[in-house]
Amino acid sequence: MPLIDLSKSSGLPLKLDAEYKLLFGRGVENAKADARTRERMEAVLKNPAVEAPPEFYYMYRNIHLKKDAAKIDKSNLRYDITVLPPFNVGGEYNKTFGHYHPKVAGTDTWFPEVYEVLHGHAHYLLQNGEEFLVFDARRGDKCLMLPGFAHVTVNPSEREPLVMANWVFPGFESDYKPIEKMGGAQYFETHHGFVPNKKYSDIPHVKLIAPKIFPELGLSRRPLYTEGTANTKKFSWLFEPQNFSELFAKYREI
Numbered sequence: 001m002p003l004i005d006l007s008k009s010s011g012l013p014l015k016l017d018a019e020y021k022l023l024f025g026r027g028v029e030n031a032k033a034d035a036r037t038r039e040r041m042e043a044v045l046k047n048p049a050v051e052a053p054p055e056f057y058y059m060y061r062n063i064h065l066k067k068d069a070a071k072i073d074k075s076n077l078r079y080d081i082t083v084l085p086p087f088n089v090g091g092e093y094n095k096t097f098g099h100y101h102p103k104v105a106g107t108d109t110w111f112p113e114v115y116e117v118l119h120g121h122a123h124y125l126l127q128n129g130e131e132f133l134v135f136d137a138r139r140g141d142k143c144l145m146l147p148g149f150a151h152v153t154v155n156p157s158e159r160e161p162l163v164m165a166n167w168v169f170p171g172f173e174s175d176y177k178p179i180e181k182m183g184g185a186q187y188f189e190t191h192h193g194f195v196p197n198k199k200y201s202d203i204p205h206v207k208l209i210a211p212k213i214f215p216e217l218g219l220s221r222r223p224l225y226t227e228g229t230a231n232t233k234k235f236s237w238l239f240e241p242q243n244f245s246e247l248f249a250k251y252r253e254i
């Protein structure tokens with residue numbers, strides 16, 4: 001596989017090498033990949049007994065240009081990149097473990113997150129017990145991980161790696177236990193489509209939703225990194241979502 005140039009889509013001088021690792025260009029602070037292992041992923045696979053690669057995906061946290069370090073430090077935000085190589089495990093597409101975010105202390109609102117596809121194709125699966133939403137996202141698409149929804153990222157491709165970015169508030173711990181306890185999300189995505197996870201008794205229908213441009217929340221045509229570093233206030237909804245409930249509701253309507 002030739003190098004994949006991510007500079008246009010990410011706004012950062014980055015490439016992906018043949019081993020699905022990031023190469024950092026001039027001015028970018030080097031970061032180490034944190035790998036999600038097969039041993040950890042077995043808890044959420046449809047067919048945990050089937051042979052699988054030792055590493056499922058790579059997480060790079062706090063990627064930034066050195067010149068932006070002080071600004072990002074002050075912003076209450078963190079920019080991460082995740083790489084999911086293309087493979088399947090017994091017909092189930094490669095995916096992330098999945099987790100919930102906690103509530104903002106003293107409020108009734110959960111921390112949200114924003115995702116962007118830098119290369120490849122993504123299905124973002126969101127569940128909150130009442131609804132099961134699936135974003136179908138391509139390069140340049142931005143998707144809001146709505147407050148209160150657990151989220152799983154799927155790479156539904158057999159050939160192309162998925163490279164994606166996110167901005168998130170770095171001051172909370174994600175909760176992996178509810179998804180782990182149920183052996184995965186409410187659906188597994190396989191060659192045969194979405195297969196219900198039988199451990200759940202009551203499963204809503206899959207509702208496909210389209211990524212959208214939503215300037216009120218900083219979701220423009222520009223890369224997330226460019227948009228966020230140009231004006232970090234545009235993403236203040238990531239750490240004070242309790243003040244943006246109306247915009248989250250409006251986001252669902254369009």
Ligand SMILES: [Fe+2]
Pocket residue numbers: 099101113145151174
């Ligand atoms: Fe998250």
